[in-house]
Amino acid sequence: MDKVMRMSSEKGEVIFTKSSCCLCYAVQILFRDLRVQPTIHEIDNDPDCREIEKALLRLGCSTAVPAVFVGGKLVGSTNEVMSLHLSGSLVPLIKPYQSILY
Amino acid sequence: MNTTSTHFVPQRRFEIYERLNQISMWEESFKNNGGMYTPGSVIIPANEKTNSLSEDTSHGAEGTPHKYDQEASTSRHPDKIQRRLAQNREAARKSRLRKKAYVQQLETSRLKLIHLEQELDRARQQGFYVGNGVESSALGFSDNMSSGIVAFEMEYGHWVEEQNRQICELRTVLHGQVSDIELRSLVENAMKHYFQLFRMKSTAAKIDVFYVMSGMWKTSAERFFLWIGGFRPSELLKVLLPHFDPLTDQQLLDVCNLRQSCQQAEDALSQGMEKLQHTLAESVAAGKLGEGSYIPQMTCAMERLEALVSFVNQADHLRHETLQQMHRILTTRQAARGLLALGEYFQRLRALSSSWAARQREPT
Numbered sequence: 001m002d003k004v005m006r007m008s009s010e011k012g013e014v015i016f017t018k019s020s021c022c023l024c025y026a027v028q029i030l031f032r033d034l035r036v037q038p039t040i041h042e043i044d045n046d047p048d049c050r051e052i053e054k055a056l057l058r059l060g061c062s063t064a065v066p067a068v069f070v071g072g073k074l075v076g077s078t079n080e081v082m083s084l085h086l087s088g089s090l091v092p093l094i095k096p097y098q099s100i101l102y
Numbered sequence: 103m104n105t106t107s108t109h110f111v112p113q114r115r116f117e118i119y120e121r122l123n124q125i126s127m128w129e130e131s132f133k134n135n136g137g138m139y140t141p142g143s144v145i146i147p148a149n150e151k152t153n154s155l156s157e158d159t160s161h162g163a164e165g166t167p168h169k170y171d172q173e174a175s176t177s178r179h180p181d182k183i184q185r186r187l188a189q190n191r192e193a194a195r196k197s198r199l200r201k202k203a204y205v206q207q208l209e210t211s212r213l214k215l216i217h218l219e220q221e222l223d224r225a226r227q228q229g230f231y232v233g234n235g236v237e238s239s240a241l242g243f244s245d246n247m248s249s250g251i252v253a254f255e256m257e258y259g260h261w262v263e264e265q266n267r268q269i270c271e272l273r274t275v276l277h278g279q280v281s282d283i284e285l286r287s288l289v290e291n292a293m294k295h296y297f298q299l300f301r302m303k304s305t306a307a308k309i310d311v312f313y314v315m316s317g318m319w320k321t322s323a324e325r326f327f328l329w330i331g332g333f334r335p336s337e338l339l340k341v342l343l344p345h346f347d348p349l350t351d352q353q354l355l356d357v358c359n360l361r362q363s364c365q366q367a368e369d370a371l372s373q374g375m376e377k378l379q380h381t382l383a384e385s386v387a388a389g390k391l392g393e394g395s396y397i398p399q400m401t402c403a404m405e406r407l408e409a410l411v412s413f414v415n416q417a418d419h420l421r422h423e424t425l426q427q428m429h430r431i432l433t434t435r436q437a438a439r440g441l442l443a444l445g446e447y448f449q450r451l452r453a454l455s456s457s458w459a460a461r462q463r464e465p466t
Contacts, residue, residue: 022381022409023416026374033366063412078416085363086423087430088356 001055003048009072012097013038016056016067020044023078024066030081034091035099038068070094250309257302258319261295262452268292269445272438286434292441296425300418303331307414311407314414321455324448329368330375330417335424336365338444342428345443346436356431364424371420375413382406 008014013031015038017024031038043052043065053064061067061077068075070093075081084090091098272288307314317328327333339361349357385406389398397403429437 020381020405022374022378023412025377026370026416029373030366030370033369078412079419082367082416082420083423085367086360086420086427088359088363090363 001051004052004055004059007041008067008069008074010039012036012071013094014041014069015039016041016043016052016065018042018044018065021065027066027068027078027081030085031094034094036094036097037099070097248309251306251313254302254306254309255319258299261299261302265295265445266449268295269442269449272442272445276438276442282434285438289429289434289437289441292445293425293429297422300422303418304415307331307411311410311414315410321452322458323451323455327451330371331414332417332421334368335420336361336368338421338424339364339428341447342440342443345439346432349436353431360424360427360431364420367420371413371416378406378409378413 004016007016013036015024015027015031017028017040019042028038028040043049046052056064056067059067059074061074062079063077066077066081068077068081075084075093081090084093268288268291272292275285275288303314313319314331317325317331320328324333327337329337339357343357346353346357382403385399385403386397388402428440432440
């Protein structure tokens with residue numbers, strides 16, 4: 001879906017979330033702890049919410065939200081993010097976008 | 103033939119009742135005489151002279167009709183009377199049969215109740231014996247226990263038994279000489295065993311997420327350390343670290359990184375849970391309070407609860423990944439020692455729970 005492709009290829013991290021989703025919130029907290037400021041797209045306020053969900057699932061995301069993209073590429077949902085982080089592979093991925101501050 | 107009807111009727115009724123009395127007396131005597139008695143029937147000698155009712159009336163007026171004996175003649179009664187008598191006999195018979203059936207039902211139910219109570223006691227004792235969290239009657243078999251949760255508890259009991267067996271084996275093997283290959287298979291089995299528990303919990307969470315969240319199947323001391331339905335992964339690493347010495351520099355670095363990322367992931371999930379609590383409280387408290395217990399945002403509140411299942415799964419995923427990473431970083435021997443230490447740690451927690459429960463029961 002064009003809209004999803006456009007939004008996900010924005011620079012840095014992009015996370016598709018829903019305002020009611022607390023796991024999405026947890027993922028955002030994690031990135032904040034890693035000194036990263038992702039672009040958040042809350043899709044439940046978007047009129048195309050259903051289409052976006054379907055597109056995210058088609059792209060290979062295990063659950064539609066949260067959907068994490070880094071540098072335009074799909075990283076995955078909560079499961080994938082957690083696995084990557086514990087294996088030490090998440091930080092190298094986001095390193096270019098980490099804030100030097102604090 | 104008859105006197106006035108007013109005079110006649112009461113006498114006739116009296117006569118019929120007396121006749122019934124006679125019949126039951128006859129029944130008794132027939133019963134005592136054995137064999138020939140059949141319920142509900144009275145053998146009246148066929149050659150009795152039957153009198154008309156009017157004659158009986160006149161007799162009844164003079165004295166009691168109890169002069170009848172077995173050989174006594176029955177008066178010639180009109181068919182209507184005979185029919186009524188037969189109906190009464192039939193009704194009495196049916197009533198007796200119904201009473202018998204009812205009493206039998208009561209007996210059966212009573213036995214069933216005793217049997218069920220025994221089963222319940224036995225099951226409670228079994229739970230206690232296995233040494234998992236089903237210690238007090240307040241836990242375990244509450245009204246809300248679904249069969250899926252009961253099945254989980256039984257499965258968990260088996261899981262603990264197998265766990266104890268594996269720990270024993272690891273201990274024995276590590277004290278002696280053991281090849282790396284044999285050790286590797288033991289380590290693999292131990293890892294698979296933990297992963298099996300996470301799968302069991304996932305199934306149980308779909309049935310009753312609150313049950314899993316509150317760690318109801320665990321012992322009390324284990325529950326003290328509960329974090330989203332299980333142990334804290336960071337806590338696990340803290341317990342195991344001393345047992346891995348000596349670590350190479352690379353290993354030390356990897357373990358440090360793992361500890362940090364584990365802590366960060368844990369914090370993120372904890373904050374997500376706090377947000378969930380907050381939004382659920384909002385849903386429940388929405389609308390005017392003090393006007394009734396109906397939750398105006400019931401659908402919303404229910405959706406929040408659905409999210410609990412994903413949190414429990416995520417927490418278990420974190421535990422799974424932590425164990426997996428430890429396995430990757432360590433050598434086989436180090437992993438074996440670590441798994442032994444971990445198993446013994448939980449065994450000690452369970453033993454502590456038992457001791458504590460025993461202490462509480464002792465009279466002070």
